Amino acid sequence: MDADYGIPRELSDLQKLRSHYHPELPPCLQGTTVRVELRDATTAADPSGEHTIKRFFPHTYGQPLAHFLRATAKVPDAQIITEHPAIRVGVLFCGRQSPGGHNVIWGLHDALKVHNPKNILLGFLGGSEGLFAQKTLEITDDVLATYKNQGGYDMLGRTKDQIRTTEQVNAAMAACKALKLDGLVIIGGVTSNTDAAHLAEKFAETKCLTKVVGVPVTLNGDLKNQFVEANVGFDTICKVNSQLISNVCTDALSAEKYYYFIRLMGRKASHVALECTLQSHPNMVILGEEVAASKLTIFDITQQICDAVQARAEHDKNHGVILLPEGLIESIPEVYALLQEIHGLLRQGVSADKISSQLSPWASALFEFLPHFIRKQLLLHPESDDSAQLSQIETEKLIAHLVETEMNKRLKEGTYKGKKFNAICHFFGYQARGSLPSKFDCDYAYVLGHVCYHILAAGLNGYMATITNLKNPANKWHCGASPISAMMTVKRYGRGPGKASIGVPALHPATVDLRGKSYELLSQNATKFLLDDVYRNPGPLQFDGPGADAKAVSLCVEDQDYIGRIKKLQEYLDKVRTIVKPGCSQDVLKAALSAMASVTDILSVISSPSSVSTPF
Amino acid sequence: MDADYGIPRELSDLQKLRSHYHPELPPCLQGTTVRVELRDATTAADPSGEHTIKRFFPHTYGQPLAHFLRATAKVPDAQIITEHPAIRVGVLFCGRQSPGGHNVIWGLHDALKVHNPKNILLGFLGGSEGLFAQKTLEITDDVLATYKNQGGYDMLGRTKDQIRTTEQVNAAMAACKALKLDGLVIIGGVTSNTDAAHLAEKFAETKCLTKVVGVPVTLNGDLKNQFVEANVGFDTICKVNSQLISNVCTDALSAEKYYYFIRLMGRKASHVALECTLQSHPNMVILGEEVAASKLTIFDITQQICDAVQARAEHDKNHGVILLPEGLIESIPEVYALLQEIHGLLRQGVSADKISSQLSPWASALFEFLPHFIRKQLLLHPESDDSAQLSQIETEKLIAHLVETEMNKRLKEGTYKGKKFNAICHFFGYQARGSLPSKFDCDYAYVLGHVCYHILAAGLNGYMATITNLKNPANKWHCGASPISAMMTVKRYGRGPGKASIGVPALHPATVDLRGKSYELLSQNATKFLLDDVYRNPGPLQFDGPGADAKAVSLCVEDQDYIGRIKKLQEYLDKVRTIVKPGCSQDVLKAALSAMASVTDILSVISSPSSVSTPF
Structure with a gap:
């Protein structure tokens, strides 16, 4: 298997064209001389967690923000790094494949070679397991040739994506020491970057010389905070999904007899669903965050959709497209409670067929009410992060089923007078995840790769590579680095099997901000989307011409450039x-x-613990 | 509802760019003078059906092939049509929406206006039902503006797509007479073009002056015969599906733990599955035609896939992508027989929950063996063409379930030593059907629209617009028209509820030719595809640069230009x-x-009835 990694491969014509595309570097990273400005020490956004974070990260908490500036920048305190002794760096994919991941490695490789041709970049084969087993592939121009600007993680592969247990951390440290690594770059999302921060702290504590750097790469778009504006992969995923959603909208409008229920991959948070809605204007979207905030039950959601179907029928419209984030199921309070009970029993070793009889009376009642197929899916073992197997639970089918039942009832009672309700269900995720990355993701990832080098050259440990001002062209991007521990929060409440992680600082998935500008844009247009069929078809992902340089709507409307x-x-x-x-x-x-x-x-006054609610 | 048809709408940047694209006309159709050559009378490919076809089409069978040539072409017998009195033409979408359909109308409109500005084009709203109800929208430049080169059928909509019963035929005739139509253009697939031919014959018989013209537009790609090389929509569908399939391949290769089972829309025949395989090189495809020819049972198919999974595991590969056409389920002999029994009982009014008990013993045994979800889907009422509701039957889940069961058994027995088998299932169809059409489909459909005009100008009735030599650039295309009845065959055997259509000439869906060059190409590469992961990613549909002018592989490898x-x-x-x-x-x-x-x-000798087997 390993022999297949990084082998040159046959590319299609379009892939070839893309492999010749070269992203632009912002002026601050051009040339070989970069100024590093280390200013004020960072603090956690939620002051109430600060004490705990400090305790867990005595060596790496409170480090300053780093800015990378062009050599000619007139900043008095900035340090120019002119010596570039040869270094050895390891890199690994950690977490679900996101389009653009390969370009981080390409950018890192280019930066290493520009600053000292003797620098060595080792890719770990098969993700964290390759790290533990010290299986490496030296990254060279030849290896990179057919992976530049290409999707997937197949150059190196990935596995279970955890560096958390003592055994795993020790194996990682042993690998870094054995391979004499000066730096270890971890490409991943919320969980992997949390692991990176803990690993960095451990290395600092034990005087291991390897510096750990994290890179925000996750299609979910949920690694967002005051320092991080966007994640590599999110732009592509949303564009490919929006292409498909708007194709389905066109289809709905042509045949005028189906309601399409589309579930979107994206884990707990609803960023992908929100962005796709803003790009393609389907009739409805139900965000997990809305459901949680309004404490909507599954019956409320059903009624809300049925009312929408009925309102549309009164306008002679018997078709529609409704988006549901995969995390929705966990956002419904009573379903979440049911899932927690099930997971608790599974952990106790109760077999799936016995669980129903051991549930609490109310949970059992809900469970028995649900259709057969969904019961089976709720009984699946939880994922490593203690959440349900969201990609396997067909929430869209459940909701479509409940809506159909209710609409048939209304039809019988005469309260609904439209055509018979017909639903078609979809789950979009896997078919987008392996896409050729968009230009934005290619550029963003490549520049992040360069930033990783400068973090290591500056000797920083436990940092994440960051680029801000992303909604502007690449030549206006601000490059920097932020301590990962400053992005952490501490969860103080919780129940169920996830309890173990309570009290430990971690990056938590940012949920959609219901007071943010993206959500405001949705709210303003919701009625128009619902009734007027103002479907928008951005078309297939283009690499040239109109749309090729478009950026995510949510990226463009949000107030940005916190660091600026x-x-x-x-x-x-x-x-x-x-x-x-x-x-x-x-x-x-x-x-x-x-x-x-x-x-x-x-x-x-406004930054006292009692008045702060974390914005993410 | 009707008020929404043909209204101008907001286009995305890419849609706008596309709406300004203008397809090229082949030289023979340029200018206002076109030569029409009518040569030898046509004959049916299957001589054994000729007698029957003649009996059903006394007025329209045996008409000559028509070729449209440039005015300067040196063909002695060709007629130059110089007078273009004003005519009134109706057009409707009939059948499932296929990308490119709008361009047929655009091409027809342009041709009408070039030859006589007083020509009128009326679009029927909502397909055949709009025809019967005489609901029309006059097609103008304004109406077309935001629909040129766009996907879907939403400019006019479509409905049930049948013009078959006496009542329907009479309503169609009444509409043509009331609206004083000189021509009626029917845009659709196999069924709609069959209806068009019968309608033409009826009009000829009753001296109705309206000439009927069919246009081969169907994403299934199954309206293929000696006169018709390709169908509008097929190219786009295959490109969008191939984009998604290859994304899934990249995903499989990155995570290395899933088998993806992908079912593809395309009705009974496996053209879409074959073309997508040739474009994206997944590990396996199981064509309905192979299964039918080798009389494979569902157990044979399961074993075949399991053997493949096992062979891959021996090469340390625990992932893969397997394509299944939606028609596969009907190609499996015992399942087909079961479906026939079920449909027979449904026709007799037996309710779905009673059917199981009334099946023959062997059918009942198979039925009870199948998982619960698939039983429910098999009990759905058949479609109007008597086939099962293929899009609703999750064959991919059935096969994945059976493979998983078998692999677990082999794992237990120790005959399989790979990782635990994990399947993820997909159905690709709806999300491709509404796509922006590819350049090929835009061009092909637009030129076909022009051809329709020339068919009407030449006074021909019961013809289909044809373009051959399609694998070459548009300036080498040959434009013509063929009597639809010459493409018909007569089915003499059959059972079950479809019996009524036995003995009536019709266009039948062309199946994949297992002796053809496309299938040969697949056979030659099957082992490499299965074991070597030579996945090919053509990328998202492009409108410029590499891949934008690519044509379907199956179109390019087949011997073509029958008419040439x-x-x-x-x-x-x-x-x-x-x-x-x-x-x-x-x-x-x-x-x-x-x-x-x-x-x-x-x-x-070789054209005697006994030695001919229809090639399509």
Whole structure:
């Protein structure tokens, strides 16, 4: 099997064309001299967790933000790294394949070779298991040739994606030491980057010389916080899904007799569903976050869809397209509670066929109410992160089934007078995950790869490579690095089998912000989407011409560039210092004192633990 | 509802770009003067059915092939049509939406307006039901503006797609008379074109002045015969499906733990599955035609897949991608027989829950053996063409289930030593059907629209618009028209509820020719596909650059241009006549006589009814 990794392969004409595409580097990373500015120490967004995070990360918490600037940038404190001794770096895919992953490795390889041709990049074969077993492939131009700008993770493969147990951490450390690695780059999502931070702390504690760097690559788009604007893979996934969704919309409008229920891969959070809605304008989407916030039951959801179907029928429309995120099922309070009971029993070793009889009365009642196929799926063992096997639970079929039953009832009672309700169900995910990456994902991943090199060259440990201001063209991107521990939060409540992770700092999947601009855009258009069939067909992913440079709608509407604004604030503070120097007038000093007192008062109040709710 | 048809709509950037694309016309159709050559009378490919076809089509059988040539073409007998009195033409979508359908209407509209600005084109709203109810929308440049080169049938919509019963035929005739139509263009597949031929005959018989023209538009690609090389929509469908299949292949190769079972829409025949296999090189495909020819049972198929899984595991490969056409289920002899029994009972009014007890003993045994979900799907009422509801029967889940059971058994017995078998199932169809059409489909459909006009201008009735030599660039395409009745065959055997159609000439779906070049290409590569993972990713549908002008593999490898070769033969015959004129030498005459006697002997033998098996 391993012999197949990284082998050259036959490419289609389009793949060949793409393999010749070369992403642009932002000015700050061009050439071989990069200035590194390390400014203020970072803090966790949720102050209430800070104490715990500090305790878990004594060596790596509170490190400063890093900015990478062009050599000519006029920043007094920045350090120019001019010496580039040869280093050895390892890299691995950790977590589900996301389009663009290969380009991180390509970018890292290019940066390594530009700065010192003697630098060595080793790819671990088969993900974390390859790391533990020290199975490597040296990354060279030849190896990369047929993987540049290509989808999948097949250059190196991936496996179970966990570096968490003592045994796993020790195996990882042994590998880094045996291979004399100066750096270890972990490409993955929320879970893998959490593991990366813990690994970095362990390395710092034990004086292991390998620096650990994380890269935000996940199609779910849920590794989002004040430092991270977007994840590699999300753009492609949403574009491919939107292509398919809008094809289905066109189909619905042509035949006028089907309701399509489409479930979208994306784990617990509904980012993919929201973005696809903004791109393709289906009639409805039900976000897990809405359901959780309004505590909607499965019956509420059914009624809401039935009312929509009925409203459309009154406009003579007997077709429609409804999106459901795969995480929806866990967002429905009573289903979540049922799942927790089931998982608890599974953990106790109760066999699947015995579970029904051991559920609490109310859980048992819900369970027995559900159709046969969905019961079987709810009984599946939970995933390694303690969530249900979301990709295997056909929520779309469950909802379609309940809606159909209700519509037939309404038809019989005469309250619904439209055509007989017909549903067709889909699950979109696997068919998008292996796609050729979009231009944005190619560019973003490639530049992130370069950033990884500069993090290592600066000797930083436990950082994630970050690029901000992404909605602007690549030549305006800001490159930097943030300590992963500063992105962590601590969950204090929980129940069920996941209890073990309570109290341990971790990156948690960012949910859709119901007060954010993307959601606002959806809310404003929801009625129009529902009734007017303003379906939008962005078409298949293009690499040239209109649409090729389009970016995710949610990326473009959100307030962005947190890090740019942090820098702006620092400039203001510097300016105040320059203006209010000893010798300035009484009036100027008075005005400055008054204004600063007011600012500090306001900030103290709104950043006290009691008033903060984590924005992600 | 109707108010929504043909309304201008917001297009995405890519849709806008596409809406400005203008297909090229072959030289023969350029300008306003086209020469029509009507040569030899056509005959049915299967002589044994000829008598019956003649009886059903006394007015429209045996009409000559028509060729459209450029005005300057030196063909002695061709007629130049110079007068173009204003005509009124109706057009409707009939049958499942196929990408490119809109362009037939656009091409027809352009041709009408070029030849006489007073020509009128009426689109029927909502397919055949719009025809019966005489609901029309006049097609204008404004209406077309946002539908050019766009997918779906939403400009006019479509419905049940049948013009067959006396009542339906009479309603159609009434509409044509009331609207004073000179021509009626029916856009559809096998069934709709059969209806078109019968309608043409009826019109001829009753002296209705409306001429009926059919256009081969069906994503299934099964309207294929000596006159028709390809169908509008097939190219797009196969490209979109291949994009998704190859994404799944990349995914399989990255995660290395799943077997993907993908069922493909395409009705009874396996053209879509074959073409997608040739484009994306998955590990396996099981064509319905192979199963039928080898009389494989469902157990044989299971064993065959299990052996493949086992062979791959011996090469350390625990992943794979397997394609199944949706028609497969009907190709399995014992399942087909079971379906016939079920449909018979359903027709007798037996309710679904009672059917199991009334099946014959062997059918009952098979039925009870099948998993619960598939039993429910087999009990669905058959479609209007008497076939099972193929899109609703999850054959891929059935096969995956049976394979999993068998692999677990082998694992237990120790005959299989690979990893635990994991299957993920997909059905690809709806998400491809509404796609933006490929350049080929845009061009092909647009030119077919023009051909329709010339058929009507030449006063032909009961013809299908045909273009041959399609594998070459559009400027080498040959445009013509063939009587639909000449493409018909007569089924003499059959059982079950479909019996009524036995003995009536019809177009039957062309199955994959197991002696054809496309299948040969598959056979040659099958082992390599199975074991070597030579996955090919053509990428998303492009409209520019590499791949944009690619044509279906099966189109390119098949011997083509039947009509071009018919013309070539006529040239040979003409040449013989020129050479062997009275006055030629004894030797020349002797040689000619001997050669011609031999040729006629050979042709008589191989075209006798007993030796002909229909090639489609």
